[in-house]
Amino acid sequence: SYELTQPLSVSVALGQTARITCGGNNIGSKNVHWYQQKPGQAPVLVIYRDSNRPSGIPERFSGSNSGNTATLTISRAQAGDEADYYCQVWDSSTVYVVFGGGTKLTVL
Amino acid sequence: QVQLVQSGAEVKKPGASVKVSCKASGYTFTSYYMHWVRQAPGQGLEWMGIINPSGGSTSYAQKFQGRVTMTRDTSTSTVYMELSSLRSEDTAVYYCARADINYYYMDVWGKGTTVTVSS
Numbered sequence: 146s147y148e149l150t151q152p153l154s155v156s157v158a159l160g161q162t163a164r165i166t167c168g169g170n171n172i173g174s175k176n177v178h179w180y181q182q183k184p185g186q187a188p189v190l191v192i193y194r195d196s197n198r199p200s201g202i203p204e205r206f207s208g209s210n211s212g213n214t215a216t217l218t219i220s221r222a223q224a225g226d227e228a229d230y231y232c233q234v235w236d237s238s239t240v241y242v243v244f245g246g247g248t249k250l251t252v253l
Numbered sequence: 254q255v256q257l258v259q260s261g262a263e264v265k266k267p268g269a270s271v272k273v274s275c276k277a278s279g280y281t282f283t284s285y286y287m288h289w290v291r292q293a294p295g296q297g298l299e300w301m302g303i304i305n306p307s308g309g310s311t312s313y314a315q316k317f318q319g320r321v322t323m324t325r326d327t328s329t330s331t332v333y334m335e336l337s338s339l340r341s342e343d344t345a346v347y348y349c350a351r352a353d354i355n356y357y358y359m360d361v362w363g364k365g366t367t368v369t370v371s372s
Contacts, residue, residue, distance in 0.1 A: 146315075178358035180298075187348055187362040188290075188298065194356055231298050235357035240312045242288065242300040242357060 147236040149245035156251045163219040165248045167232030170213060175234045177215040179208060182247075183228045191230075192217060219250070227252050255279035257349050257363035264369045270337040273366045275349030282330040283307040286352035288359055289323060289334045291345040299345075303352060304332055339370045 150168040157163035167177060177195050180188035190199050192208035195215065205220045219226055232245040260274040275287065289301040302313035304323040311323045317336070325332045332349060347366045350359035 176356050176358075178356075180359070182298075187365055188350075188359070189362070190358060190360050193353070193358040193360070199360060229297075233298075233358070241314060242303070244290075244298045244300060247297040 146239060146241070147234070147243050149232055149234065149243055151230075151232060151245040151248045153246070154249045154251065156253055157219070157222045158253050159224065160221055163222050163226070163250055163252075165217045165219075165230050165250065167215040167217070167245050168213055169215075169234065169243075172213055172215050172234065173211045175210075175236075177208065177210050178233045179206075179217045180231045180233065181226075181228045182231065188231065222250075222252050224252050226250060255351070255361050257351065257361055259347075259349060259363040259366045262367040262369070264371065265339050267340055267370055267372055269339050269370075270335060271339060271368050272333055272335040273347050273349075273368070275332045275334070275363050277330045277332070277351070280351075282327060284354070286354055286357070287323075287325075287332045288350045288352050288357075289321075290348045290350055290359070292348070292365075293342070293345040296345075301334070301347075303357075305354075306330075306332060336368075339368075341370050344368065344370045 179192040181191045182188040195210040196208040207218045229247045231247045256278045258276045304311045306325045322335045349363045351361040
């Protein structure tokens with residue numbers, strides 16, 4: 146089965162750029178989606194199809210996907226960006242959704 | 254506005270079944286798939302399966318096959334997820350999430366239903 150690998154945690158200084166990776170075999174050939182989840186809340190879609198932002202998501206959030214790694218980039222990080230972030234793909238070979246294990250973002 | 258309203262918290266004994274509902278509003282119910290995702294305490298997101306409200310077809314994660322059933326009622330724009338033979342490890346928050354039919358991303362989520370399995 147297809148697997149997605151994320152770092153357990155990422156730290157970023159206030160106002161700097163955070164990068165959260167999502168690794169998978171030839172993930173560049175798949176559409177990657179990213180979710181933000183704050184404590185006690187449901188996840189929120191922040192990036193879909195590698196690099197598209199839903200309405201209401203700040204331009205500070207961006208995404209890229211190539212080769213074996215997809216990346217969520219958060220520019221000018223704010224305290225409110227502290228959350229868990231999950232990547233997700235649709236594995237067409239198994240007709241399953243796959244989530245990464247999640248990354249906890251800490252803004253210092 | 255687009256909304257998914259889930260049923261309330263449940264407490265069940267091991268071996269029992271639970272049925273969680275998710276009522277959709279603000280969009281054409283049959284134009285989007287619906288995922289079910291769960292999250293155990295302190296853990297990550299776990300995909301359970303997907304239902305096409307239009308025809309009722311389903312696809313379940315292998316881990317839950319034989320224990321989970323997803324259904325829908327188009328007259329009330331509601332989808333249901335029933336999980337049987339509950340065990341303590343099924344204690345989790347269960348979410349429904351609307352799915353884009355081409356790329357399967359989840360753009361609208363319910364607030365979640367807490368299911369506690371305890372003797």
